[in-house]
Amino acid sequence: MTVIAVSDIHGSMTVMKHVREMQAKHPDAFTIYLGDYFDGHEHSAQVMRMIMKQVADKKAIAVLGNHDAMFQEYMKDNANQALWFMNGGDATVQHMIKFATGKEIDPASDEARHDMFDNFNDIFEFVSKLPTIAVYGRMLYIHAGLDLGTxxxxxxxxxxDRLWIREDxxxxxxxxxxxxxxxxxxxTIVTGHTPTGLIAGRFDNSPVDVKEKFPHCPILKIQYEGEEPRYFIDGGVHSALPENQGNIAVFDEETGELVDSLQTRP
Incomplete structure (x- = not known):
């Protein structure tokens, strides 16, 4: 079966438009969302409701990302509000409440938190049940990655670490x-979380650097001979730069190979 994978949508309806285009191109494909549905662009609520509908229709599954976990913690206990707001949550609260009520509001106010509960409890309940790993065929999907040293x-x-790990x-x-x-x-492991334009390194025993120049964030494949590949698919959407419109990856679940894609270009 063919699997469509997308990560780090960050409230962008442009990315969701690209997902719909790829779903139309591959109508029998299953879609896997790799987390970070909130923050960066103004349509977090709309993105979430679209994903929730696809999951309810059994056409997709979604895993948890670190931005989604920050939203979840805010809804449970605003003692962790500062961390989310440092990562774009303040603007997300403003956008979500304006979408639901038309009001302009101070995101740090008690009224804002009450409005979030009144209008988005369904999203909170959905996010609270999301897994951190999805295994589909010979593919493993996770937001940030695994501690490979364990x-x-x-x-x-x-x-x-499943939500936040990078260098390790x-x-x-x-x-x-x-x-x-x-x-x-x-x-085959597929992750988001780290915009690929920020990844630079070398393979063992190779003098050649592998790197892109941000904001260019195409799909990146890292593979050693005799091993399954790792794909990094974060297209840098959280930057809110117009050139970062997300990556949509299409995989053959039996071979673990990338068979189609729509990728961020400079």
Whole structure:
């Protein structure tokens, strides 16, 4: 079966338009959303409701991202409000409340939090039930990555690392240089979280640097001979730059290979 994968939508209806285009092109494909539905652009609520509908119709599954977890924590207990607001949550609260009520509001006010509960409890309940890993065929989908230095990266990686890990997933931890890590699993791993234009490194025993120049954030494939590949698909949408319109990846779940895509270009 063909699988459509998209990560780090960050409230962008442009990205969702691209998803719909790819779904129309591959009508029998299943869609997997890799997290970070909130923050960056102004349509977080609309993006969430579209994804919720596809999941309810059993046409998609969604996993949790770090921005979604920050929204969840805010809705549970605003003691963690500062972290979310530092990452764009203040603007998201303003946009969501304006979408629901038409009001302009101070996102840090008690009234704003009450309005969020009154209008978006369904989204909160949906996000609260999201898994952090999805395995589909020979593919493993996770928002940020795995701690590849553990004995069993799937079971031993902490939840916070599944949502936030970067360097310890991308690179070897036993080297001071930026050398890409090996994939010890029998799964092709697909992640978002880190815009690919910010990833730069080398393979073992290679003098050639692999890098893109941000804001160019195409799909990046890292693979050593004899191992399953790792795909990084974050198109840098959280930057809100007009050139960062997201990456839509289409995989063959049986081979783990990328068979089609719509990618961010400079």
């Amino acid at each position: 004995a069993n990266p799937i079971s031993d990686t902490k939840v916070i 997933y991308i690179y070897r931890t036993d080297r001071s240089e930026a050398i890409f890590a090996h994939n010890p699993l029998d799964y």
